[in-house]
Amino acid sequence: MKIKSLDGKVVKIVSNRYTVRGDDGKEYKAFARGKLRLQGDIYVGDNVKVVFERGDAIIDVVKPRQNQLVRPYVANVDSALIVVAKEPEPDMLLIDKIIINCHLEGIKPVLLYNKADLATEEEINALFAPYKDYLDCVVLSALEKKGLEKLKPYIEGKVVCFAGQSAVGKTSLLNAILDLNLKTDGLSAKIKRGKNTTRHVEIYQALGGDIMDTCGFSMLSIVSINPEELIYYYEDFIPYQDKCRFKSCTHTEEPDCAIKQAVENGELSKERYERYLAIYEEIKEHKRRLYD
Ligand SMILES: Nc1nc2c(ncn2[C@@H]2O[C@H](COP(=O)(O)OP(=O)(O)O)[C@@H](O)[C@H]2O)c(=O)[nH]1
Ligand SMILES: [Mg+2]
Ligand SMILES: [Zn+2]
The missing domain is CATH 3.40.50.300 (P-loop containing nucleotide triphosphate hydrolases)
Structure with a gap:
């Protein structure tokens, strides 16, 4: 019986030619439906459904992305x-x-x-x-x-x-x-x-x-968060924050900040904390420019 469709993963893209590794382990050179190209993009790593029409493999569906x-x-x-x-x-x-x-x-x-x-x-x-x-x-x-x-x-x-x-x-x-x-x-x-x-x-x-080989990390996604949320992305800092004097402590200029205390005691890295401050400022500055 002839296969009419197949699930797979896009493993390579060169201009409008897509290489899809099918769930059968074989690689297929495919084109994309015009509507998909219009909607934007197909990325390497996308999970797709390929259909076969008149001997051509065509990407028909791009499945929802994990990231x-x-x-x-x-x-x-x-x-x-x-x-x-x-x-x-x-x-x-x-x-x-x-x-x-x-x-x-x-x-x-x-x-x-x-x-x-x-x-x-x-x-x-x-x-x-x-x-x-x-x-x-x-x-x-x-x-x-x-x-x-x-x-x-x-x-x-x-x-x-x-x-x-x-x-x-x-x-x-x-x-x-x-x-x-x-x-x-x-x-x-x-x-x-x-x-x-x-x-x-x-x-x-x-x-x-x-x-x-590489992955793209857009700095945009960092500025997509609010400065006061930055702490949630520091697993090493999080355990200390409950002990800050202020519940809303941003760990920058507030007194009795447990994170600053831990930096002074040498429990947390001073350099990494200084980079936290730099990133905090960068996000804050970005927001200021957005809303002013
Ligand atoms: N001494 C040493 N040099 C390395 C090692 N790995 C890579 N290099 C050299 O570092 C340079 C950059 O490597 P490359 O793989 O192109 O880096 P990329 O830009 O991160 O992809 C090349 O000259 C490599 O030969 C290593 O384990 N030891
Ligand atoms: Mg390289
Ligand atoms: Zn604090």
């Missing part, structure tokens, strides 16, 4: 593997913003220290210190192919993406994982495209899951 990110556009991400390294120097403000975005989008963040071959254990531990109690932290080296198998529990059965600054080694890590997979399962191929073409997104299969 969506921009620049590049991707959908239905379960987990973000946030990469930092000794070089380039970690931009922790960006990392904190990515973590906040993860919480906003319902994505599980995992912190990866790549290029471990360049760093000392002390340097790695110092970077992980403010995060390790509530985020999984993994040390690895794409160059030396060390620690890669530790990623399996974070990837298996999930859709994940790499996030982080340019040149921390996201593409190298993905390639190293694909190599590992090639050796163990005889599956998948290396990324063929050039180094700086992260404009198009593609899903690769390895370690039992779907991996995107």
Whole structure:
């Protein structure tokens, strides 16, 4: 019997050609119905229904998204593997913003220290210190192919993406994982495209899951919250806030703030708190410009 329709996932988009991995495990090159393209977009990661008409595969339905990110556009991400390294120097403000975005989008963040071959254990531990109690932290080296198998529990059965600054080694890590997979399962191929073409997104299969090279985290979603809500995206700060003198404490200028107290006692990271203040101000400033 001929198949008339099939469910699948969009794994690659090049102009108006969509590659869909069907639930049968096969890949189909598909076009999209005009109405879908008019409504906006189909993203890599979208779960779709494909119908077959006169030998063509056509995306007929895009199913509701669990989340969506921009620049590049991707959908239905379960987990973000946030990469930092000794070089380039970690931009922790960006990392904190990515973590906040993860919480906003319902994505599980995992912190990866790549290029471990360049760093000392002390340097790695110092970077992980403010995060390790509530985020999984993994040390690895794409160059030396060390620690890669530790990623399996974070990837298996999930859709994940790499996030982080340019040149921390996201593409190298993905390639190293694909190599590992090639050796163990005889599956998948290396990324063929050039180094700086992260404009198009593609899903690769390895370690039992779907991996995107990068995911787009729009800073817009941070400014979509109110400054006083920011605290809810700091799992490490939340336990202290009940002890602030004011119930409405924003943990910025108020007296008897338990979070500031914990920073002074060294229980919370001073640097991370200062970044909290910077992000708080950024959101406040954005609101001011919106409503003035
Ligand atoms: N020493 C060292 N260099 C690495 C490692 N992983 C990646 N690199 C280098 O870091 C640079 C940037 O890597 P790339 O994967 O393009 O970073 P991306 O921009 O995050 O995708 C390249 O020159 C890589 O060879 C590593 O584990 N150790
Ligand atoms: Mg890259
Ligand atoms: Zn407070």
